[in-house]
Amino acid sequence: MIDTIFLWIAAxxxxxxxxxxxxxxxxxxxxEHIYVGSAASFWFLYLWxxxxxxxxxxxxxxxxxxxxxxxxxxxxxxTQWILFIPIFLSICMLLRFIPPVAWxxxxxxxxxxxxxxxxxxxxxxxxxxxxxxxxxxxxxxxxDLLTSFNNIIIIVAxxxxxxxxxxxxEHKGIxxxxxxxxxxxxxxxxxxxxxxTVMARIxxxxxxxxxxxxxxxxxxx
Amino acid sequence: xxxxxxLAITFISGFLLIVALFIPHEPFGSLQERFNDxxxxxxxxxxxxxxxxxxxxxxxxxxxxxxxxxxxxILISTFVIVLAWGIYSGxxxxxxxxxASSFLRYFYTxxxxxxxxxxxxxxxxxxASAAYRAFxxxxxxxxxxxISAGIVMLGRVPKGEEAAPYFIGITLILLAIVSxxxxxxxxxxxxxxxxxxxxxxxxxxxFPAAWFLxxxxxxxxxxxxxxxxxGAKRGLFIxxxxxxxxxxxxxxxxxERTYLK
Numbered sequence: 397m398i399d400t401i402f403l404w405i406a407a408x409x410x411x412x413x414x415x416x417x418x419x420x421x422x423x424x425x426x427x428e429h430i431y432v433g434s435a436a437s438f439w440f441l442y443l444w445x446x447x448x449x450x451x452x453x454x455x456x457x458x459x460x461x462x463x464x465x466x467x468x469x470x471x472x473x474x475t476q477w478i479l480f481i482p483i484f485l486s487i488c489m490l491l492r493f494i495p496p497v498a499w500x501x502x503x504x505x506x507x508x509x510x511x512x513x514x515x516x517x518x519x520x521x522x523x524x525x526x527x528x529x530x531x532x533x534x535x536x537x538x539x540d541l542l543t544s545f546n547n548i549i550i551i552v553a554x555x556x557x558x559x560x561x562x563x564x565x566e567h568k569g570i571x572x573x574x575x576x577x578x579x580x581x582x583x584x585x586x587x588x589x590x591x592x593t594v595m596a597r598i599x600x601x602x603x604x605x606x607x608x609x610x611x612x613x614x615x616x617x
Numbered sequence: 618x619x620x621x622x623x624l625a626i627t628f629i630s631g632f633l634l635i636v637a638l639f640i641p642h643e644p645f646g647s648l649q650e651r652f653n654d655x656x657x658x659x660x661x662x663x664x665x666x667x668x669x670x671x672x673x674x675x676x677x678x679x680x681x682x683x684x685x686x687x688x689x690x691i692l693i694s695t696f697v698i699v700l701a702w703g704i705y706s707g708x709x710x711x712x713x714x715x716x717a718s719s720f721l722r723y724f725y726t727x728x729x730x731x732x733x734x735x736x737x738x739x740x741x742x743x744x745a746s747a748a749y750r751a752f753x754x755x756x757x758x759x760x761x762x763x764i765s766a767g768i769v770m771l772g773r774v775p776k777g778e779e780a781a782p783y784f785i786g787i788t789l790i791l792l793a794i795v796s797x798x799x800x801x802x803x804x805x806x807x808x809x810x811x812x813x814x815x816x817x818x819x820x821x822x823x824f825p826a827a828w829f830l831x832x833x834x835x836x837x838x839x840x841x842x843x844x845x846x847x848g849a850k851r852g853l854f855i856x857x858x859x860x861x862x863x864x865x866x867x868x869x870x871x872x873e874r875t876y877l878k
Contacts, residue, residue: 398723402723402726402727402728403727405727405728406726406727406728406731407731409728409731409732409735410731410735413732413735413736413739414735414739416739417739417742425685425688426688426691427732428688428736429688429689429691429692429695430691430692430695430728430732431732431733431736432671432692433691433692433693433694433695433696433699434695434696434699434724434728434729434732435729435732435733436667436668436671436672436696437695437696437697437699437700437703438699438703438724438725438729439664440664440665440668440700441699441700441703441704441707441713441714441720442714443661443664445707445712445713445714446714447657447658447661448658448661451654451657451658452658478651481655482654482655482658482659485655485659486658486659486661486662489659489662489663489665489666490662490665490666492666493669499619502619502623502877503622503623503626504659504662505623505876505877506622506623506624506626506627506630506876506877507626507627507630507655507656507659508656508659508660508663509627509868509876510626510627510628510629510630510631510868510869511630511631511634511652511653511655511656512656512865513627513631513864513865513866513868513869514630514631514632514633514634514635514652514865514869515634515653515656516861516862516864516865517631517634517635517862517865517866517869518634518635518637518638518649520858520859520861520862520865521638521862522638524854524855524858525855525858525859525862528851528854528855529855531851532848532851546840546843546844549844549845549848550844550847550848550851551848552848553844553845553847553848553849553851553852554848554849554851554852554855555852556852557848557849557851557852557853557856558852558855558856560852561852561853561856578849578852579758580757580758580761581845581848581849581852582849582853583758583759583761583762583765584761584762584765584841584845584846584849585765585845585846585848585849585850585853586762586765587761587762587763587764587765587766587767587769588765588766588768588769588841588842588845588846589846589850590744590748590762590766591765591766591767591768591769591770591773592769592773592842593744594741594744594745594748594766594770595769595770595773595774597737597738597740597741597744598741600734600737600738600741601738601741603734603738604731604734604735604738607731
């Protein structure tokens with residue numbers, strides 16, 4: 397019975413959102429506000445149960461259960477004490493709500509920005525630039541005509557695309573020629589990515605229509 | 618104090634992570650993993666700021682009795698109900714995302730997934746109308762965009778091979794028309810020869826291309842994705858990441874300070 401009620405709720409919400417294709421209307425607005433409200437709660441709960449609870453509260457739980465609130469302080473190890481740094485920074489982030497000490501939230505922002513910058517450098521080098529450069533160092537002649545042709549296309553596409561985004565010199569002469577080849581490859585890549593995105597959206601649309609026809613209407617007949 | 622301490626925190630946290638990459642021994646060895654956890658925790662708290670801002674915005678709308686206030690009531694009520702449901706499931710099952718939890722079974726399956734999937738599937742219609750404007754074959758680059766998108770879309774659907782010959786036929790006719798128009802508008806003789814030649818080649822290529830696509834379309838779509846698309850995307854992303862590194866160095870050294878405003 398509960399499943400049937402929720403099936404109808406799901407169908408109603410799906411149809412309410414599709415009603416936007418006609419024009420903006422109260423049904424769509426209700427569904428949209430339900431989505432925003434529920435998504436905010438969902439991600440709040442997700443943050444608590446997957447980040448805060450296991451990463452902050454988890455290490456304190458065992459000691460708390462063994463020695464109680466007053467006894468646990470004497471039994472904290474390095475794992476527990478070091479966690480006071482992110483706890484302090486997280487509290488700093490929330491101090492934005494108290495105007496006289498709102499400036500302390502900058503400390504937390506500075507930490508996240510510094511972390512993002514550090515991770516950006518190491519992550520970009522380790523995870524992208526070095527492996528992708530290695531993958532582009534392909535043999536121009538591999539013994540097979542088609543593979544060699546593909547390798548040349550990949551090398552030329554990568555290099556000319558990089559040249560297209562090289563703005564330290566005016567795009568004239570050889571650089572201009574390479575940049576023109578680069579934009580050609582970029583257009584092919586954008587077209588292919590667009591096609592790929594369209595197919596992903598269409599598959600979502602097919603999924604929703606399949607739900608309406610086979611799961612919702614199918615449950616009626 | 619208000620600027621120096623944040624700058625020092627940024628420098629230390631960013632610099633230590635780079636040091637950890639080059640010295641994979643204690644105390645630096647586990648630093649990256651530990652900092653990553655802290656980063657997730659601290660940046661996660663920004664969500665609380667976002668939720669507060671959302672709720673306050675709608676609360677003000679209700680207080681002012683604005684025209685859209687009933688929708689704000691729905692939003693805040695949904696937020697409270699879902700949060701209460703999640704907490705109840707968390708207490709009862711240990712985690713609201715546990716497989717047996719009613720929160721996961723009913724809210725996630727019958728509300729969150731349909732709302733999210735339908736919202737994103739709406740984009741299929743808007744993408745189609747955007748494509749109509751972007752894909753008009755106004756020049757060589759727009760034509761290439763059209764052709765590669767067409768190949769990928771048709772190559773990844775069942776029965777795409779059957780539609781492909783008609784698609785390529787129309788595309789090549791369009792290419793021929795564009796080439797003729799370009800050729801007419803050019804002044805140099807060699808440019809006229811190139812564009813008129815392209816028009817002739819496009820017309821001659823219609824039947825061989827249609828025949829080729831009828832039997833090779835999925836392979837061609839894979840080739841577009843794995844060769845020219847891959848090469849160009851690689852170039853794009855290497856450029857993006859080089860830019861990101863330059864920006865990260867500016868932030869760590871305190872040259873870029875906009876985040877402190």
